[in-house]
Amino acid sequence: MTTESKNSDTPKVQAKGADAYRDPSWWYDIRGFFILMGTYQVMIWTHLTFFAKNLGQKHLEAAIGSGTFLALTLLTKKITGGKLPEEIIGIDYAERMLKGAQTLFKKHKNIQLIQADLGNINYPDAYFDSVNIAHSFHAFPDPDKVLKELHRVMKPTAHLYVDVLLAPGGGYLRTTIANRVNRFCFKKGILARTCDAETTKAQFENNHFNVINSYIKGNTYHIIAKKE
Numbered sequence: 001m002t003t004e005s006k007n008s009d010t011p012k013v014q015a016k017g018a019d020a021y022r023d024p025s026w027w028y029d030i031r032g033f034f035i036l037m038g039t040y041q042v043m044i045w046t047h048l049t050f051f052a053k054n055l056g057q058k059h060l061e062a063a064i065g066s067g068t069f070l071a072l073t074l075l076t077k078k079i080t081g082g083k084l085p086e087e088i089i090g091i092d093y094a095e096r097m098l099k100g101a102q103t104l105f106k107k108h109k110n111i112q113l114i115q116a117d118l119g120n121i122n123y124p125d126a127y128f129d130s131v132n133i134a135h136s137f138h139a140f141p142d143p144d145k146v147l148k149e150l151h152r153v154m155k156p157t158a159h160l161y162v163d164v165l166l167a168p169g170g171g172y173l174r175t176t177i178a179n180r181v182n183r184f185c186f187k188k189g190i191l192a193r194t195c196d197a198e199t200t201k202a203q204f205e206n207n208h209f210n211v212i213n214s215y216i217k218g219n220t221y222h223i224i225a226k227k228e
């Protein structure tokens with residue numbers, strides 16, 4: 001099943017997989033901030049407080065990238081109060097991105113970084129208490145395969161928090177900016193598709209997730225799901 005939006009401004013270019021993330025991770029971070037503002041059209045604080053709510057004892061950061069967003073999420077959790085995870089596993093298939101995360105977290109003994117495809121996670125069934133997918137779902141070449149694998153490694157009580165990039169909406173200026181940024185991301189191969197909320201929700205349900213809450217902010221669809 002595809003969640004690709006029917007927006008005609010969206011070129012039909014597939015994500016190039018790990019190969020699309022060859023830029024240095026510091027450049028990804030700077031560029032990522034502008035992409036966030038231009039296309040998701042949500043303030044970074046909104047993203048951070050969303051994901052900081054889902055940090056269980058054994059946490060999986062799916063598609064951790066350069067690690068900067070996770071570091072900020074952990075800082076947000078510290079500021080807003082609450083327990084930090086005892087064990088964090090960060091998975092990403094792009095070597096260059098993971099190098100940034102390795103440097104960032106080199107003193108954190110409880111954070112393990114693994115270069116792997118999320119469609120094949122080398123962890124036992126029902127291992128994780130929480131899973132976050134930040135800014136990545138729409139970049140997955142095979143989202144169904146990833147959802148199936150995440151479902152397997154999540155505990156029955158675990159929550160999955162995801163932000164999904166929607167096809168640009170809003171006024172003329174907002175839409176034009178978002179379309180431009182998306183075109184750049186498609187060309188780079190770091191965006192596989194933009195989505196629409198209804199089909200994305202159905203996609204989670206078809207993969208045996210119960211969507212317990214979902215809402216739209218800017219061009220971003222926030223999903224909170226549990227195993228059925």
Ligand SMILES: C[S@@+](CC[C@H](N)C(=O)[O-])C[C@H]1O[C@@H](n2cnc3c(N)ncnc32)[C@H](O)[C@@H]1O
Pocket residue numbers: 017018021032062063064065066067068069091092093094097116117118119133134135136139140141142146190
């Ligand atoms: C836009 S970045 C987001 C990184 C990070 N979560 C953040 O918010 O900064 C998308 C990341 O997804 C990773 N990725 C995409 N598909 C993947 C897959 N199937 N398995 C592992 N990593 C994947 C890419 O390598 C890239 O680092």
